[in-house]
Amino acid sequence: MNNPQKLFSYSQNWNIWRLIMTDLDQIVIEERNIEKMEVFFSCIDKNTGSVFWKNKRFLDEKFWTGIEDTKSNLLFLHMFEKPDMPLHKKIIAVNLIDGTIDWINHELTYFACDDNFIYAYKQNFESKEYFKLEKESGQIISSLGNEEDAKPYLNLIPEKNYSRYLFSSPISQLENEVLINLIRNHAINSKYNAFIEYILFKDFLIFNFYDKASEAFLINKLFIINQYSQKILHTETINSATPAPVPDSFFIYDDILYFIKNKKELIAYKL
Numbered sequence: 001m002n003n004p005q006k007l008f009s010y011s012q013n014w015n016i017w018r019l020i021m022t023d024l025d026q027i028v029i030e031e032r033n034i035e036k037m038e039v040f041f042s043c044i045d046k047n048t049g050s051v052f053w054k055n056k057r058f059l060d061e062k063f064w065t066g067i068e069d070t071k072s073n074l075l076f077l078h079m080f081e082k083p084d085m086p087l088h089k090k091i092i093a094v095n096l097i098d099g100t101i102d103w104i105n106h107e108l109t110y111f112a113c114d115d116n117f118i119y120a121y122k123q124n125f126e127s128k129e130y131f132k133l134e135k136e137s138g139q140i141i142s143s144l145g146n147e148e149d150a151k152p153y154l155n156l157i158p159e160k161n162y163s164r165y166l167f168s169s170p171i172s173q174l175e176n177e178v179l180i181n182l183i184r185n186h187a188i189n190s191k192y193n194a195f196i197e198y199i200l201f202k203d204f205l206i207f208n209f210y211d212k213a214s215e216a217f218l219i220n221k222l223f224i225i226n227q228y229s230q231k232i233l234h235t236e237t238i239n240s241a242t243p244a245p246v247p248d249s250f251f252i253y254d255d256i257l258y259f260i261k262n263k264k265e266l267i268a269y270k271l
Contacts, residue, residue: 003233003234004204004224004233004234004257004269004270004271005270006267006268006269006270007047007048007049007256007268007269007270008048008049008267008268009049009261009265009266009267009268010029010044010049010265010266010267011264011265012031012040012042012054012055012264013264014031014032014033014040014264015031015032015033015034015263015264016029016030016260016263016264016265016266017030017031017032017039017066018030018066018067019258019266020067020069020070020075021046021070021164021253022043022070022075022096023070023071023072023073024073024096024097025045025046025047026043026044026045026046026052026096027043027044027045027046027266028041028042028043028067028070028075028096029041029042029043029044029266030066030067032063037062037063038057038062038063039057039061039062039063039064039065039066040054040055040056040057041054041055041056041057041058041065041067041075041077041094041099042054042055042056043075043096043099046253046254046256046268047268049266049268052096052097052098052099053098053099056094056099058077058092058094058101059079059090059104061079063083064079064080064083064084065077065078065079065080065092066078066080066088068088068091068110069110069112069113070096071113071114071115071135072115072135073095073096073097074093074094074095074096074102074135074136075093075094075095075096076091076092076093076094076110076113076118077091077092077094078090078091078092078110079092087123088109088110089109090104090105090106090108090109091104091105091108091109091110091118091120091138092104093138102136102137102138103137103138104138105120105133105138107122108120108121108122108131108133109121109122111130111154112154112157113135113157114157114158115135116134116135117132117133117134117135117141118132118133118134118135118138119131119132119144119153119154119157120133127146127147128146128147129143129144129145129146130143130144130145130146130147130149130150130153130154131143131144132144132153164253164254165251165252165253166199166201166251166252166253167199167248167251168197168198168199168206168208168247168248168249168250168251169197169198169199170194170195170196170197171183171193171194171196171197171198171207172194174198179198179200179205179227182205182225182227183196183205183207183209183223186207186223186225187209187211189211190209190210190211191212192209192210192211192218192245193209195209195210195245195247196208196209197247197248197249197250199250199252199257200227201252201255201257201271202255202271203226203227203228204224204225204226204233204271205223205224205225205226205227206222206223206224206225206250206252206257207222207223207225208220208221208223208238208249208250209221209223210242210245213240213241214241217241217242217243218239218241218242218243218244218245219237219239219240219241219242220237220238220242220245220246220249221235221236221237221238222234222235222236222238222249222250222259223235224257224269234269236259236261236267237261237262238250238259238260238261238262239261239262239263240262241262255270255271256268256269256270256271257269257271
């Protein structure tokens with residue numbers, strides 16, 4: 001088995017807030033400059049890191065925009081009902097090819113989508129009214145009524161397909177004692193073993209653990225090991241100063257391992 005091969009790293013020195021994989025084998029990255037309260041959206045190739053478009057903002061909104069979902073060739077964004085409040089408003093459909101806006105709905109809020117349609121709602125005084133929209137144009141096809149009336153339609157929406165992902169699991173779910181001992185031997189001085197997470201993929205055992213970096217911060221270390229030869233294939237510091245353990249520090253999509261280093265750098269390794 002070959003060693004992990006680094007494919008790319010991507011950083012603009014802003015906090016990477018969220019990633020979303022697209023049906024076009026892209027990664028959309030939501031980055032935030034917390035000090036200046038600015039948000040930027042970029043789209044890169046999932047295998048090479050090459051940029052399709054970057055540093056986009058929409059509707060002249062500097063900060064209060066976020067990712068909802070993606071389907072086929074579209075990315076769906078939202079704005080907020082009020083600044084720094086969690087309630088979403090508006091649907092902004094962005095073309096993934098060039099990062100331009102295909103359509104906007106100023107009145108509705110995104111709920112879900114399937115291959116052909118968007119499902120959205122309007123928040124009334126005491127209830128929500130649901131609508132079915134044509135995905136490519138945003139045109140409203142029909143009203144589905146209130147939450148009770150809309151249930152038969154909403155229940156038919158397929159769940160999001162995560163079959164291409166492998167997410168990390170806590171070490172408490174690992175049943176192989178040999179691998180448990182192998183991980184603990186590398187984390188022998190750590191007092192945070194309850195927060196160790198792992199992924200088994202092919203011959204690879206991938207795991208992270210935490211050590212004290214200082215009185216106030218922890219260091220998060222990533223290991224890639226051949227689970228049979230027990231040879232260390234790669235080590236990396238994911239976060240050099242985190243105030244607390246952070247779950248889901250790494251994941252696999254297809255056969256590529258992704259993690260965000262020090263909150264600002266997306267790194268990809270071919271496994």
